Amino acid sequence: MANNLIKSEIYSAYVQDHLTPSGYLKLPNDIPDYLKKCRFLPKLNNELADQRNSTYKERFISLQNLVLIMFENDNVLIPKETAWFGYYPNGAFKPVLSAQQTKLYLEDWIGLKTLNEGGRVHFLNLSGGHLGISTSDIKKHVVPYLMDQTSSLSTQRENRGNVGMPRKVKPNSQSMQIVTDIDDQEPTESMLGGLSSYEWPASIKSFFRELIGLSEENDLV
Numbered sequence: 597m598a599n600n601l602i603k604s605e606i607y608s609a610y611v612q613d614h615l616t617p618s619g620y621l622k623l624p625n626d627i628p629d630y631l632k633k634c635r636f637l638p639k640l641n642n643e644l645a646d647q648r649n650s651t652y653k654e655r656f657i658s659l660q661n662l663v664l665i666m667f668e669n670d671n672v673l674i675p676k677e678t679a680w681f682g683y684y685p686n687g688a689f690k691p692v693l694s695a696q697q698t699k700l701y702l703e704d705w706i707g708l709k710t711l712n713e714g715g716r717v718h719f720l721n722l723s724g725g726h727l728g729i730s731t732s733d734i735k736k737h738v739v740p741y742l743m744d745q746t747s748s749l750s751t752q753r754e755n756r757g758n759v760g761m762p763r764k765v766k767p768n769s770q771s772m773q774i775v776t777d778i779d780d781q782e783p784t785e786s787m788l789g790g791l792s793s794y795e796w797p798a799s800i801k802s803f804f805r806e807l808i809g810l811s812e813e814n815d816l817v
Contacts, residue, residue, distance in 0.1 A: 606618050606621055606623065606626075607626070607629040607630060607632075607633035607634055608633075609633075612633065612634070612635045618634075618635075619634060619635040619636035619637060620636055620637050621634070621637070622634070622637055622683070624683075624684040624685065624686055624687060624688060624689060625687060625688070625689070627686045627687070631643060631644065640652070641700055641705060641706060642700075642705035642706050643700070643705065648705065652706055653704075653705070653706055653707040654707075656706050656707040656708070656711070657707035657710050657711060659711060659716060660716065660741075661716050661717075661718065661741045662711055662716060662717045662718065663718045663720060663737065663738060663741060664679055664680050664681070664717065664718065664719050664720065665679060665720045665721075665722055665729065665737070666679040666680050666719070666720070666721050666722070667679070667722055667723070667724050667725055667726055667727070667728055667729075668721060668722065668723050668724065669723070669724060669725045669728075670725060670726045671725065671726065672725075672726035672727075673726065675692045677692050677694070677695075680694070680695050680719050681695035681698065681700060681701065681708055682694050682695050682697075682698070683698060695708065695712075696712075718737075720737055722737075
C-alpha cells in the first residue's frame with residue numbers, strides 16, 4: 597500500500613504528512629509539484645528562489661572539511677551519485693549529472709561550490725552497499741580529519757585558558773563586572789569552538805577513542 601501511495605501521490609499532503617522519506621524524494625519528471633509540495637528537500641537544498649536561507653549556506657561554508665562517500669553498490673540512494681550531490685537533469689531520468697553540472701553547484705545555493713573551490717570537499721568512492729563503510733575505511737578516510745579538528749580545538753582551549761588581562765570593565769549599580777574576551781563571545785562561537793557543555797554519550801566516546809587511538813586521559817572534545 598505504501599509503495600502504491602508513493603508512486604501515485606508522492607507529493608500529496610497525506611503522503612508528505614505520513615511517510616517521512618517522501619519529503620526527500622525528488623522526481624525529475626515532476627519538478628513543479630516537487631518544488632511546491634515536497635516538505636523538506638527543496639528547502640534543505642535552497643532550491644526555492646524566493647525562500648533561500650542564507651544561514652544554511654553560511655554554516656555549510658564554515659565546514660573545515662566535507663567528506664562525501666559514494667558506495668558503489670548503493671541501492672538506497674538513486675542514483676548513487678546523489679551522495680556526491682549529483683542527480684538527474686530536470687525532466688528526465690538520464691543522464692546522471694555530476695555535482696559540478698547541477699544548478700545547486702553552479703549557482704552555489706548551499707555553498708558547495710565555494711567549499712570545493714577552497715579544496716575542502718573530498719569525494720570518495722567505496723565498494724559495498726548503502727552506509728556499508730568498514731572500520732578500516734573509517735580510519736583511513738575519516739579519522740585524519742577528526743584528528744586535525746581535535747588538534748585545532750585543543751589549541752583553542754589552551755589559548756583561551758591563558759586569557760589573562762580583562763579587556764574592559766562594565767560598571768553596574770552593585771559592583772564592577774569584569775568581562776574577558778571569552779565573555780564577549782556569542783554562544784554560537786563557543787559551540788563552534790568546542791567549548792559547549794554538551795557531553796558525548798559514553799558509547800560514542802569509546803567508539804571514537806578506539807578509532808583515533810586516544811587514552812581515557814585524553815578526553816574527546
